[in-house]
Amino acid sequence: MSVSSELLINEGSMRRNRAVRRFGQIGLWLNPVFAYFFLWAPIVILVLFSFNDSRSVASFTGFTLKWYNNILNNVMGAERAFSTEIMLNAFRNSLFVGTVATAIATALGAMIALALARGNFPGKKLIDGLLFLPVVIPEITQAISLAIFFKVAFDWIATISGERIFPGFHTIIMAHVTFNISFVAIVVRARLADMDPQLEEAANDLGANPWRTFWRITFPLVLPGVVSGALLAFTLSLDDFVITFFTSGVGTSTLPVFVYGLLKLTVTPEVNAISTIMMVLSTLLIGISLVLQARSASRV
Amino acid sequence: MKKLMLLITILCLLAPGAIAQDMEHEPWTCPDGYEGQTLSIFNWSTYIAEDTVPNFEEACGVTVNYDIYESNEAMLARIRQGNPGYDIIVPSGGAVQRMAEEMLLIPLDLEMIPNIANVIPDLLGPAYDPENKYSLPYQWGTVGVGYSTEVFPDGIHSWDQVWEHDGPVAWLDDRQTMLGIAHLFLGNDPNTTDPDEINAARDYLIEKGGNVVTVAADDGQVLLERGDVDIAVEYNGDILQISWDCECDDYAYAIPEEGSNVWIDNLSIPVDAPNPELAMVFIDYILDAKVGADLTNYIWYASPNQASIDSGYIDEEILNDPAIFPPPEQVANLFAIIDVGAEAEALINNAWDELLIFLGQ
Numbered sequence: 158m159s160v161s162s163e164l165l166i167n168e169g170s171m172r173r174n175r176a177v178r179r180f181g182q183i184g185l186w187l188n189p190v191f192a193y194f195f196l197w198a199p200i201v202i203l204v205l206f207s208f209n210d211s212r213s214v215a216s217f218t219g220f221t222l223k224w225y226n227n228i229l230n231n232v233m234g235a236e237r238a239f240s241t242e243i244m245l246n247a248f249r250n251s252l253f254v255g256t257v258a259t260a261i262a263t264a265l266g267a268m269i270a271l272a273l274a275r276g277n278f279p280g281k282k283l284i285d286g287l288l289f290l291p292v293v294i295p296e297i298t299q300a301i302s303l304a305i306f307f308k309v310a311f312d313w314i315a316t317i318s319g320e321r322i323f324p325g326f327h328t329i330i331m332a333h334v335t336f337n338i339s340f341v342a343i344v345v346r347a348r349l350a351d352m353d354p355q356l357e358e359a360a361n362d363l364g365a366n367p368w369r370t371f372w373r374i375t376f377p378l379v380l381p382g383v384v385s386g387a388l389l390a391f392t393l394s395l396d397d398f399v400i401t402f403f404t405s406g407v408g409t410s411t412l413p414v415f416v417y418g419l420l421k422l423t424v425t426p427e428v429n430a431i432s433t434i435m436m437v438l439s440t441l442l443i444g445i446s447l448v449l450q451a452r453s454a455s456r457v
Numbered sequence: 458m459k460k461l462m463l464l465i466t467i468l469c470l471l472a473p474g475a476i477a478q479d480m481e482h483e484p485w486t487c488p489d490g491y492e493g494q495t496l497s498i499f500n501w502s503t504y505i506a507e508d509t510v511p512n513f514e515e516a517c518g519v520t521v522n523y524d525i526y527e528s529n530e531a532m533l534a535r536i537r538q539g540n541p542g543y544d545i546i547v548p549s550g551g552a553v554q555r556m557a558e559e560m561l562l563i564p565l566d567l568e569m570i571p572n573i574a575n576v577i578p579d580l581l582g583p584a585y586d587p588e589n590k591y592s593l594p595y596q597w598g599t600v601g602v603g604y605s606t607e608v609f610p611d612g613i614h615s616w617d618q619v620w621e622h623d624g625p626v627a628w629l630d631d632r633q634t635m636l637g638i639a640h641l642f643l644g645n646d647p648n649t650t651d652p653d654e655i656n657a658a659r660d661y662l663i664e665k666g667g668n669v670v671t672v673a674a675d676d677g678q679v680l681l682e683r684g685d686v687d688i689a690v691e692y693n694g695d696i697l698q699i700s701w702d703c704e705c706d707d708y709a710y711a712i713p714e715e716g717s718n719v720w721i722d723n724l725s726i727p728v729d730a731p732n733p734e735l736a737m738v739f740i741d742y743i744l745d746a747k748v749g750a751d752l753t754n755y756i757w758y759a760s761p762n763q764a765s766i767d768s769g770y771i772d773e774e775i776l777n778d779p780a781i782f783p784p785p786e787q788v789a790n791l792f793a794i795i796d797v798g799a800e801a802e803a804l805i806n807n808a809w810d811e812l813l814i815f816l817g818q
Binding site: 211212238239240243304305308311312321323324325402403405406407408410415417418419 | 497499502503505506507508509510511522523524525526527531534538539541542543702703731
């Protein structure tokens with residue numbers, strides 16, 4: 158009895174194991190398929206409809222380049238349509254805000270990361286904890302608090318100096334820098350943590366002053382982290398809607414705010430076209446940064 | 458003698474044409490003293506003709522900043538937290554009333570706006586702003602039913618056809634409009650604040666909403682276009698948009714004979730506007746016969762401008778479309794929505810939420 162039943166049990170569990178493994182194999186194979194499908198399908202549709210002949214997004218009627226042509230004509234100034242002009246304006250605003258906010262946030266964020274990793278000063282723990290705040294608090298909370306802060310500050314300035322300040326690029330950029338600093342700092346800190354502190358000590362031993370050590374040793378080594386942080390910041394800045402909406406002034410709508418404003422009516426394929434251009438641009442940027450990082454990594 | 462008579466007759470026939478020629482509309486001219494100034498406009502998206510702003514910039518020698526919003530609430534949120542610097546906003550009726558109560562609007566100086574004489578008299582002094590102290594009409598339209606002409610070859614004339622249709626229907630997620638229609642059937646004031654009447658309207662709609670598949674947040678036209686519904690209760694402009702997009706006769710718009718909601722979007726000046734004088738000049742410009750006609754020809758909403766309508770600047774096709782300019786006997790049955798106050802609004806919100814639950818939304 159015992160031998161045969163044991164065999165049976167073994168065979169049963171083996172069969173079960175095999176079934177589980179098989180299921181796992183299929184699952185493992187399906188996982189990336191679904192992941193990429195859900196990630197890319199909407200983007201493919203967006204790109205596809207930027208070539209749609211009809212203004213509607215309900216059906217694809219034919220291939221056309223006219224939406225890109227409209228944008229190009231407006232850029233070249235050959236034919237200025239008011240509706241395209243305000244969209245392009247939003248696009249330019251997005252790029253401008255993104256670039257300036259990224260530059261400031263990257264510099265500040267990298268400095269904070271360095272101070273927290275290498276320095277020792279009172280309140281370090283507190284700053285370390287506070288750094289994560291913009292990452293964890295809901296965006297809407299930050300947006301409203303920034304909006305109220307600017308209003309109070311501007312009212313205060315108005316009563317003191319009599320000068321009325323309106324929100325505009327400066328408020329959007331300040332707001333974007335505020336949340337971007339954290340992201341940059343976190344990315345750069347991760348890179349610093351991976352770095353061997355002995356390299357800096359060795360530089361010191363060999364007589365380099367801290368300034369020289371920073372530029373010759375630390376900075377080149379954290380550069381990939383700084384670049385990734387900057388790219389992350391730029392992407393977040395381009396994407397941001399909620400905070401921008403609450404801090405923007407007159408004529409400073411960025412592309413997401415503009416597109417949101419279109420919701421009342423049908424979103425035109427021109428918006429698809431400009432989104433496609435933006436996507437190609439950011440893909441290019443990320444590609445360049447990846448190439449740069451691979452090069453610097455192979456050199457070390 | 459006969460020849461002379463004939464000549465006179467011909468001259469008489471020609472005369473109106475000749476007079477019309479003589480009265481060729483003079484282009485709007487900007488008052489002096491605004492060169493180099495800036496005007497900031499906050500308007501709904503796709504709600505202005507391509508050349509309206511550039512022409513104004515040229516006429517006055519000014520620069521215009523132009524931003525868009527997608528709902529009254531979004532615009533209100535921006536102005537409430539402190540006007541970021543807009544001179545012109547385009548709130549709809551209820552929003553004008555609410556903003557006036559919250560002291561968010563600057564009273565208009567009607568003397569600076571002589572073209573107020575062009576406005577259709579019936580549209581002046583609306584319930585939400587009885588003396589036009591804060592607002593003048595920009596464009597207006599109606600809520601009605603968009604339907605598939607394949608399913609309804611004979612058209613829709615009554616809300617009963619909507620209630621009784623054996624097929625998918627989309628309502629508009631505009632509580633005061635939908636309840637207002639029910640109030641019409643029950644013989645009550647569409648803007649009633651009476652709790653019993655509001656509940657009665659809710660029950661009426663629950664009873665009639667068996668065929669409702671969705672209560673759409675202003676995208677009923679897309680559902681109709683995709684064939685998901687046969688009827689969509691929607692704004693007239695949205696239904697016209699899909700007919701225009703597909704260049705076909707598959708969809709039509711009708712205002713049922715029992716009546717429906719009329720909405721009016723208005724030009725107003727928000728509090729703390731940096732340049733209210735230029736804003737009033739702009740309002741006067743918009744109310745010019747030619748400018749108003751160009752607006753309507755581009756965005757296909759009804760013009761509140763009698764002079765535009767009379768001058769013949771508006772395309773015949775638009776002027777004769779009952780979906781855009783409803784015939785007078787229908788206008789009489791239209792109701793405007795006013796701000797009913799916080800107490801009634803809470804009642805309406807509750808009634809609407811209950812209704813949505815009953816309809817399985």
